[in-house]
Amino acid sequence: MKEKWKIILALSAVAVLVALLAYRIFFYAPPVAVIQAEEGKVALEVRGPGVVASRIQVTVSTRVTGTLKVLHADQGDSVKAGQLLALLDDTDTAAKAGSAAAAAAASQRNIAEADAALAKARADRELAQSNFRRDEEVFRAGYISQAAMDAAAAALKSAQSGEANAAATLGARQAESQASAQEAVYARALHSFTRIIAPMDGLIIVRDAEAGDVVVPGSPIFRMVDTSKLWVATRIDESVVGHVEVGQPATIRLRGGKELPGEVARINRQSDAATRELEVDVAFREIPERFAIDQEAQVVIHAGEEKGVVIPASALFQQGHAFGVLVVTDGRAAFRPVRTGPSDGERVAAREGLKAGEAVILRPAGIKSGSRVRAVTGGER
Template identity: 30%
Template sequence: MRSRVIKVGTALVVISLVMAGGYYWRFLREIPVRTFAPEQNVEIRVFGVGTIEAQVVSKVGFQIAGKIVAVEADQGDLVKAGSLLAKLDDDAQRAKLKRSEAAQRQAAANLAKIEAQRGRAEISYQQKKSVNARRQTLVGRGSVSQEAAEDAQAAEEIALGDAKIIEADTKVAAVLQEDAASQRQLDAVVLAQHELRAPFDARVIARSKELGGIANAGEAVFTLIEPASIWVRVYVDEALAGGLTIGQRALVRLRSDMNSLFEAEVVRIDQENDRLTEERRVYVRCRACDPRHQLRYLGEQAEVEIVKATASGLFVPLRFVEVYGGRSGTIWSLHNGRLARAVSAAWRTPARRAYPDYFRG
């Protein structure tokens, strides 16, 4: 019997000690807590999702139709302005150019011949004019016959007519030479159109034709972009778009490289929002990216954070706010070493809406 009493007493003592320890642990012990200290110059960021695009995109092709006999570039290549991209078969056009060059030389020779004839006709006219003047003087003195004077007058007029004819032939020959030169220039231009050259410093992102294929006039053979014109088109919710301006700093995170952030800045904000999605289109461009940068892949998705402003104060993550109704909530505060609940107003400035994951007490 005594043994049983001792066991019961021992059990009661153990239970009492456990209860006392539990009470102390629950109500009397010091609880370590992590507090949030006021922060200075906290960046207020606006989040948006977009894709990599290029401002300058050009689909280039030949102005004439023909068979492709050379392809000098492929997608991914960086090409300089004026560099050869592709070439058409130009044997027939080269023959036309040689014929027009020969016609130009023939026209030049013909003009030189007629100009020589014009010089001879001018000399003949001056000689006939001088003879006629002398005979007209002598006929008055009776030294020559009237018939001889009339013959001299007729000879002068014939020589003058011949000179005018040669003068007109000279003008015609000059026009024919200009026409031959124009035809040669036209054939040279058409010959140059058999070569497709880069209109600006570009990167090739697509090649639509291959060696031996037929290219139609105006059909795209290459798609080019200007590497410096690459930007990210970001869609930002209208509710967060207030205060966005050109020149603001942005951070870009690519879907293919989520662990890296690229420095960028806002370079354009569309003046018309998307009425269906209620979003604003914002364009950000890398501040220091070379043409081989990771941002060169068009169409890739990207996450962008635009630094809209900075603020100072006490910031508490919303997950630590109780009974949050959008304007106010309850937070725990530490005063004189003791915890207590406190009701605090929410951050009512535009920065609060731009930074929704935090609550400023």
């Protein structure tokens, strides 16, 4: 009798388990938190990484070959336009400038001598011309001979030739003086190039040379930037860069955590073939007190807002190659592909695939499309 009851109890237990399993499989619907999709607006924020840069970056070099004698600036220094940054050894250029100046002064003296000679030759020609006219008058009256007249004509011709030679000499001396003056200007310019001065107000970010180094034209001595024109060179994906316009406000977050206001200053129209990104330069509205060129930063460009069906970002997931959400329809979860629009980090605008009023599952992880569910509203987003 006891054995019979044991069998009955065992069969009863199995029946209960089968019933529970059947209920679980065919009738049980676990509760899931849902929210109704609704019409709304989502701020259009375009995000991208970047680095701090300056719109104006200058390499300070020399225009003549020479040895660096002394440096008056170092990296990290703020300098003003025209400030002396370095000096080259000017022994040779100073000597050449002095020699050229002396040659220019000597050529001026030569001009003065040639001018005096021309004045004398002009006076001799005027005297010979006066004598010729007087002798010509008395020759007509028969008071002097033909030989005397011929001598007066020869004297006039000689005086005229002397004046022409003196004028030519003066012209040559003037040309020599002009060339000497140009040589003096050139020598002074070369000597001035031994003084390396700041081309603008700015910050020296790199010093590439030391005292005693031999530098040549084009070799960098300093690198400096204009700190009044700082921006962040930001990389923006080409799929969203169409929303960006010059003048749009932005928020710049430096790696140290400080946030500063910015503004889109320039949009590069050349896309990187590898990353499919474009450079967008976002200028600082307030220059940070502490910064470093090439410092990493994150930029959020506030590109307006978009109307549409709004859902929580947590409801989105990827199934296969499609992005979408799970909606509750007739007590079952159903995958719904959606085409998304802008997102503010918490909410997303669904441009296609959803209608306002549909129940969207907030946390779809672990829920399969087609499974029974029981929608529960008011869950955390």
